[in-house]
Amino acid sequence: MLNFSEFVAETSIVEDGKKEEFIKGFRHKKDLFEWINHFMRKDGLSRKTRLFLERFLKVEEGVLRFIEENVEIVKGIKGDFHIHSNWSDGVNSIEELIVEAKNLKYEYIVITDHILVKKSKHGMRVEDFFKRNEEIEKLSEKYGFKVLKGIEIDINPDGSLDYSEEVLSKADFVLGAIHFDYGEGIKKRWELFKKLVENPLVHAIAHPVESIGFENWIKRGEEIAHIVEKSGKILELNLAPHRLKESDMIIEYTKDSDVFYTFGTDSHYRKQLLFMVFSQMFLEKLNPCKEKVLNFKRWEELPI
Incomplete structure (x- = not known):
């Protein structure tokens, strides 16, 4: 079963070769929005993708737990x-x-x-x-x-x-x-x-x-x-x-x-x-x- 960071990586247009780096940073950064912007700028992906990821994370904490437990x-x-x-x-x-x-x-x-x-x-x-x-x-x-x-x-x-x-x-x-x-x-x-x-x-x-x-x-x-x-x-x-x-x-x-x-x-x-x-x-x-x-x-x- 995917955990939350893997779920976000899978569903958010992160290239396969960069997913491990994304997940590792995702797990250790306190400010997830800062990490997303840093990663996407460095990776050269579009502002549109960064905005999508930011919107993705603007959901209730309960939803995040739900993903963690139910990615099926x-x-x-x-x-x-x-x-x-x-x-x-x-x-x-x-x-x-x-x-x-x-x-x-x-x-x-x-x-x-x-x-x-x-x-x-x-x-x-x-x-x-x-x-x-x-x-x-x-x-x-x-x-x-x-x-x-x-x-x-x-x-x-x-x-x-x-x-x-x-x-x-x-x-x-x-x-x-x-x-x-x-x-x-x-x-x-x-x-x-x-x-x-x-x-x-x-x-x-x-x-x-x-x-x-x-x-x-x-x-x-x-x-x-x-x-x-x-x-x-x-x-x-x-x-x-x-x-x-x-x-x-x-x-x-x-x-x-x-x-x-x-x-x-x-x-x-x-x-x-x-x-x-x-x-x-x-x-x-x-x-x-x-x-x-x-x-x-x-x-x-x-x-x-």
Whole structure:
């Protein structure tokens, strides 16, 4: 079983040849943020990676103990619904992600590369979407492993999406997100959320607390649960370490509804699929309604 320092090294894009040095320093430094910045500057990795590691560590002490004791994937989990490949802003190829998922004994994964064409250089253009899907089909056949063709797509200020209805209909799983409030604050997020759940081509809402807004959840949690339940949309329980509290909040407001959930690691690196370990933190709260978590279903049974 991995200890905490090894878990961080594995999941945080530390090169294999440098992991031992990272772990050794991690164990002996009192100021972990100082050590991370020193190591990453020395190692030449990006500021983005340093920020990720810092966010990783900004979780409750209890979560750190949980990792130390439970770095094993939950039995019965059949797939991961939120993974990015190098077709958008992920580090690894789809083939590398398949190999990692098979090592975890999964039956399927959903590759949800970013669109964000109008807002980011990292999004897939339409032609890349179709090329990626061709690659997915070839690799699925090669490995005898199901890879669903997903996307994570942002909603524009007017409520439109960057891909046409014709293109979106070719995706197996559309993960709608609100990464921007376009300078208009929490009211805009509420407006965009309602438009997102009304869109028949969107299957699920990514990192819903961030997308809808923390204040909106506090003020309108029960209303959000009702709107999502009525729309038939799925809520993601995002398992990235810095979003665990958000996922806990989602369960508190929606567990008594008929809302379905997905666990998604939001992986941008193959080892981050290990974030699925955090699903254990929520299963007790979700019982006896585990059947509402789609990760326990075979891909043929998914309501998408």
